[in-house]
Amino acid sequence: MGENMEQTGARAEKQEPQGSEARPLLRHRITLTPSNYTVYAGAYNLSGANSHEVKVKVKNFIINPNYTTFTKGSDICLMELQTELNFTQYISPVCLPASGVAFPTGLPCWVTGWGNIARNVSLPPPKTLQEVLVPLIGAQVCKSYYSRVANITDNMICAGYVSGGKGICQGDSGGPLVCAQADRWYLVGIVSFGIPCEQKYYPSVYGRSNAFVDWITTLVPEVSPNVLNIHPRNLHKTTKTLRAKSNFDLTPPNFAVTAPNLDFSAKT
DSSP states (O other): OOEEOSSOEEEEEEOOOTTOOOOOGGGGTTTOOGGGEEEEEEEOBSSSOOTTOEEEEEEEEEEOTTOSOGGGSOOOEEEEESSOOOOOSSOOOOBEEOTTOOOOTTOEEEEEEOOOSBTTBOOOTTOBOEEEEEEEEOHHHHHHHTTTTOOOOTTEEEESOTTOSSSOOTTOTTOEEEEEETTEEEEEEEEEEOSTTTOTTOOEEEEEGGGSHHHHHHHOGGGGGGEEOOOHHHHHHHHHHHHHHOOSOOOOOOOOOOOTTEEEEOOO
């Protein structure tokens, strides 16, 4: 991922013996021990201290019951924290779009993470949180791209550039894809998978967050006030405004060949 991010993020870390390989969360499905994991809210640099960072132990994991492998979707879990997070200028919640909200093709959104900056090239110290602007890509177009590689389901959403070069890379799994509307940030997707480091013709694939809203609110009714509906007219108005302000090519590709103390993320 490319450019420095001025906001802060959160990461989950497992306490493992020195030299052990870091593995994505859901691959620990059978042996997950919540007390071995810590959430760092308000993180910015992974190297060195972050004055606004808060560490909280994980109390419990709830993995989506439909999860099998990340390419089949539903790679999302809830993390219950041992203590409630206090929101600050650097730590704040993101809104969830209601299940019926459909985000339009071409809508500019942001993905953030501490993953590699190129294939097999790690983010250099001080490992500052990165961001990149990516437009949403229509479901049918994305399915065409991945037709010989993976099945893009209705629980997924795609974003990125047909020309490649900008997007997620190794280590970004579970990161947020957020879109702005009416001065609010909405969690539209959760980094799931892609052909490593935004290769040409393969946009990034995300878990579509509002496909899981009913599951989330059933388990955690307290998050219901953060689930908001958005009028389609406002979404398209936002898209038009951001297109005018952006230097990025947001044209959809023409492809003819083929809660209070809870947080959640997806790991592949």
